Amino acid sequence: MPKLINLEAFQRFFRSGQVGGFLLLICVAISLLIANTPSKESFNAFLETRLGFGAVNYTILAWINDALMAVFFLLVGLEIKRELVEGELSSLKSAALPVIAALGGMLVPALIYTLFNKGQATASGWGIPMATDIAFALAIIAMLGKNVPASLKIFLAALAIVDDLGAILVIAVFYTSQIHFQYLAMAGGILLLLAAMNYFGVKKLVFYLIPGIFLWYFIHHSGIHATIAGVLLAFTIPTNETDEESPLEKLEHALTTPVNYLIMPVFALANTNITFQKEMLSGLLSPIGLGIIIGLFAGKTLGVTFFSWLAVKLKWANLPTGAGWKHVFGLGMLAGIGFTMSIFIALLSFSDALHVSEAKFAILTASVLSGVVGFAFLKSVKD
Numbered sequence: 476m477p478k479l480i481n482l483e484a485f486q487r488f489f490r491s492g493q494v495g496g497f498l499l500l501i502c503v504a505i506s507l508l509i510a511n512t513p514s515k516e517s518f519n520a521f522l523e524t525r526l527g528f529g530a531v532n533y534t535i536l537a538w539i540n541d542a543l544m545a546v547f548f549l550l551v552g553l554e555i556k557r558e559l560v561e562g563e564l565s566s567l568k569s570a571a572l573p574v575i576a577a578l579g580g581m582l583v584p585a586l587i588y589t590l591f592n593k594g595q596a597t598a599s600g601w602g603i604p605m606a607t608d609i610a611f612a613l614a615i616i617a618m619l620g621k622n623v624p625a626s627l628k629i630f631l632a633a634l635a636i637v638d639d640l641g642a643i644l645v646i647a648v649f650y651t652s653q654i655h656f657q658y659l660a661m662a663g664g665i666l667l668l669l670a671a672m673n674y675f676g677v678k679k680l681v682f683y684l685i686p687g688i689f690l691w692y693f694i695h696h697s698g699i700h701a702t703i704a705g706v707l708l709a710f711t712i713p714t715n716e717t718d719e720e721s722p723l724e725k726l727e728h729a730l731t732t733p734v735n736y737l738i739m740p741v742f743a744l745a746n747t748n749i750t751f752q753k754e755m756l757s758g759l760l761s762p763i764g765l766g767i768i769i770g771l772f773a774g775k776t777l778g779v780t781f782f783s784w785l786a787v788k789l790k791w792a793n794l795p796t797g798a799g800w801k802h803v804f805g806l807g808m809l810a811g812i813g814f815t816m817s818i819f820i821a822l823l824s825f826s827d828a829l830h831v832s833e834a835k836f837a838i839l840t841a842s843v844l845s846g847v848v849g850f851a852f853l854k855s856v857k858d
Contacts (some may be wrong), residue, residue: 499611499814502740503747508577509749522745530691531608536736539745540822543738545705547693550734551609551639554711558636561716571792572783573633576803579782580634580810581605581641584774588765588766596764600824603834604770605628606816608842609635612809615846619853621807622735631806634779642816647703650823654698654785662704664692669711681720683712700823736790739815746818749835764837771811771841779807805853811845 490854509518522536534539584604590738592598608771612635616628665686672682687708689741695701749755758764784791794803 498740502743505748506744510750524678525854531839536745539742541701542838545708547734547738548702548705549709550730551761552706553723554636555640557655560714572786573630574637575786576779576783577634577637579778580775584770587770587774591615591762591766595762597830598706602820604767604774605644606813607635607810608812608814611812611814615809615850622854626795630795646700658697662690662697666707673711673713678722679681680726741791748816749832755836758833763833768841772845776807777812779810781802801856808845808849812818812842814842830851
């Protein structure tokens with residue numbers, strides 16, 4: 476019975492991700508259109524408008540990137556915890572392949588980027604090509620329908636979830652500014668309270684969500700990126716392995732639609748505003764451009780495929796049912812769609828506006844290349 480609940484939750488997440496991916500594409504197109512018309516100045520001014528009061532007064536862009544994206548990370552954290560408790564990551568044997576494949580898909584792109592940018596001012600962007608965009612990747616593989624085995628879709632979802640966990644750890648450890656320990660201590664106190672409520676069997680979500688708002692505030696002021704609060708909160712939400720809907724599953728179901736249909740499209744709308752210039756084409760051949768494009772497209776493909784082969788060869792894991800090595804190779808290409816998370820890490824990596832623009836353009840180029848080539852390759856694979 477627990478597996479039925481897990482499959483049901485996965486199918487709901489998968490369906491929303493498919494449609495959400497198309498909505499993301501529309502918002503990317505709108506954002507690019509605005510950025511290359513006279514409307515860009517008024518749009519940027521709108522994003523810089525401040526909202527709030529007292530100590531909670533931020534620009535609209537900051538609310539999107541720090542607050543709305545914390546909700547996105549909350550959903551990602553809920554997905555990770557559910558998979559660890561009752562899903563694809565719940566046993567060592569079932570988790571081995573996506574975990575090892577995701578590890579390869581993070582290490583190889585980071586290494587490629589570092590090789591191109593070693594000693595450069597852009598060296599700090601090594602985390603950019605490590606990420607896989609769940610919504611876009613699942614949307615592309617959903618479009619393939621019966622051309623790929625169902626097990627491959629579950630493998631990609633599990634891989635992307637592990638990949639997100641890796642990206643979260645990278646952001647927390649390497650993309651954090653100066654630490655303010657008094658705020659961190661207060662955040663720690665809130666986290667202990669949430670963990671205690673979980674331990675003593677408190678089930679009502681409101682008792683987790685209200686302290687979660689304070690957790691976000693304290694982490695935001697501690698110097699650690701505020702989105703990490705979403706993941707920490709997610710890991711304190713109670714769940715179970717029975718057929719009874721847990722608080723975690725209830726919150727996950729409630730968040731999936733707004734995250735995929737509102738939060739991620741709004742993030743794309745606000746952060747893909749690239750004003751195209753002739754110099755950008757040459758920028759694709761700069762260290763930052765080559766590091767991101769080759770890292771995402773080639774690095775993800777090689778990392779996922781080689782580490783998967785190694786895991787199977789060493790008998791640590793088995794290939795997904797009905798899938799062959801060509802399927803894994805094509806899936807590695809789709810993992811090169813780094814869009815949302817890659818742009819997010821780019822914003823944390825660089826303070827120079829030119830570097831941010833170059834990174835965004837390279838991410839867009841690499842993601843389109845990975846999606847189109849990965850789709851065409853998997854479409855051509857015969858059973």
